[in-house]
Amino acid sequence: MKEIKNFINGEYVTNLSGKTYEKRNPVDNSLIGMVYEAGQPEVDAAVAAAKAALKGPWGKLSVVERCAMLDAIVAEINNRFDDFLQAEIADTGKPAHLASHIDIPRGAANFKIFTDTIKNVSTESFEMRTPDGKTARSYGVRTPRGVIGIICPWNLPLLLMTWKAGPALACGNTVVVKPSEDTPSTATLLGEVMNKVGVPPGVYNVVNGYGVNSAGSFLTAHPDVNGITFTGETRTGTAIMQAAAVGIRPVSLELGGKNAAVVFADADFDNAVATVTRSCFENAGQVCLGTERVYVERPIFDKFVAALKEKAEQMKPGRPFDHDTKIGPLVSKKHQAKVLGMYAKAKEEGANIVFGGGIPDMPDDLKDGCWVQPTIWTGLPETATVVTEEIFGPCCHISPFDSEDEVLNKVNANRYGLATSIHTQDISRAMRLANAIEVGLCWVNSWFLRDLRTPFGGSKQSGIGREGGVHSLEFYTELRNVMVKY
């Protein structure tokens, strides 16, 4: 039986409480291993190790030396690509082609982008005359913020954790990572990489467990944590922001969304169908940037619904390494129940079920997995639950629109503001809409196309702050101004 331990001060440790919980494979509900839940003692030890490491060899490295160590992390993640692939797939059940093209490559890329950034970023400097006729020169100095608490969700476990650990370490901080209880494996495995490349003990720590009354809340409440970066549900973000208020610690929040795709009649139809298919169903809809609201200009509405239905019908569920698998399970029985509950709600509210709405027929050996059908609805009002609330599953509601103003108002009427995709060949219209849509991320004729130098984050109730390239420095460093009179 696999044991998934905590990684504290360079060592894999269990816990004082002896408390463990089961990690099950979402594909067939088979038992993968037992996870040692970190309690207050383990979180205290991890934070103490991280704090001490700031004053040790890690804190004395030059930027170039630190980046050389991160480059070694990149190389070792790539050396152990298959180990990370197997671990991520065991935890999530996602198709191997998805994990091998997105999750694991981004695990390495999320360190590389920040070594490139930190080596080439400058700070500002100004000169002024002083009242007594002398001169003064000011300049900025960026220093690490300190111990960073990193709390991650279960949908893109390695990608989303390294999207935080990469800049945190590149900027000279130390980290305590709390992966989702549902996906502990890749964050824990990364500890082996840290030891292999010689990252000093205490720089990278992992405490496994839950949120409330467990490792998550112990970490956010810890007074020696100097900043908290979180990705997860909006309501959890509220709780974490409240915890961070004690001691005035900054937060970086990447939260929920209810993202729209807007398809105009002049769009490249096949590209729009292919792109919206990805944005609705990729990773079984478990992507924060995913589309759950599709607005289609009326002249092509029926044609678009039929085309998306055909794509959904082709989404063959199956085992991760089966070549014909097009969609995997949801991450857990708990999440499967949540999504099926929303499917039932849509039916109760009178949705026209174009496709799906339940559990797919699976072979006997997979029947106990966390499967749901890709699902398409039409016919609901904008006020319907599945049109306003985040579901985080492979489903979308499609509705027609007749004007730019109408669709803009519908897209903006939601409390979230994370991502939108706009499909049109009229670039002036695309830019007009992109300037008016209240989101952090807007794609035109594309989706989830990522340049890691660009600002990434949500507006409204989808988050606080931007991460990516130089934008990550705002959270992961303190900027001090020095003024020299001479």
Ligand SMILES: NC(=O)c1ccc[n+]([C@@H]2O[C@H](COP(=O)([O-])OP(=O)(O)OC[C@H]3O[C@@H](n4cnc5c(N)ncnc54)[C@H](O)[C@@H]3O)[C@@H](O)[C@H]2O)c1
């Ligand atoms: N904006 C983004 O970039 C982004 C990316 C991925 C997922 N998400 C969002 O995450 C959600 C799905 O992930 P999830 O179910 O893991 O989210 P979640 O909020 O339930 O949990 C996220 C993490 O927070 C921890 N946690 C929960 N309560 C906590 C508390 N009170 N204090 C400290 N830690 C706590 C959990 O253990 C987990 O590690 C969806 O809403 C999705 O939109 C957003």
Ligand SMILES: O=C/C=C/C=C(\O)C(=O)O
């Ligand atoms: O599920 C949410 C996906 C988030 C993606 C990123 O944070 C990224 O691509 O950097």
